[in-house]
Amino acid sequence: MALLIGEKSVVSMHYKLMDEAGKVLDSSEGGEPLAYLHGAGNIVSGLEKALVGKSAGDSLTVKVAPAEGYGEVDPNGIKVIERAAFEGVDVVEAGMAFEAKAPDGTAQHIVVTKVEGDEVTIDLNHPLAGVTLNFDIQIVNVREATQEELDHGHTHEGGHAH
Ligand SMILES: [Zn+2]
Incomplete structure (x- = not known):
């Protein structure tokens, strides 16, 4: 069977x-x-x-x-941070994706959704x-x-x- x-x-x-x-x-x-x-x-x-x-x-x-x-899109996962946070990255533009390490050690997926002057909007939600x-x-x-x-x-x- x-x-x-x-x-x-x-x-x-x-x-x-x-x-x-x-x-x-x-x-x-x-x-x-x-x-x-x-x-x-x-x-x-x-x-x-x-x-x-x-x-x-x-x-x-x-x-x-x-x-x-x-999961649903978590509005708290969308944040505006300073351009300066991207130390060592020459060009920061919408559509860029990064992997970062979350405080609990898991991989965190970050997508840049908007760049306006010195302000960068990132989305931490799963794609x-x-x-x-x-x-x-x-x-x-x-x-x-x-x-x-x-x-x-x-x-x-x-x-x-x-
Ligand atoms: Zn195993």
Whole structure:
């Protein structure tokens, strides 16, 4: 009997992610399928929920609202800072993206949205915050996670190295 996706499953799947206008934002097409450990918060919660009970060979389309995707746009994440904060950066202009380290050590994505004189508007929201996610999913494989994967909270498929 085919293994059904649930807690402790390692799932490999091909996916295509589109916004509401049908624009492709991300895709595994032409590459390796994406593998994740189910139940560990490795993927957005709305997609994880929709995959419960599915098995290898299944195809599905899943619509995920921002609340169960990358969150709503947080107005507090939009800030105006001084140009001088960009020490060592020669040109600061709208559209530039940076990775910075947040106080808790996680990577923080920063996008410059506006430059006006000495004032720079930055947006700390996830690039997909506020976006309704439309996934096309093809499940390639479902297996039980190893104890090591469960201990680590992620799968070791897909070239994950320690
Ligand atoms: Zn690991």
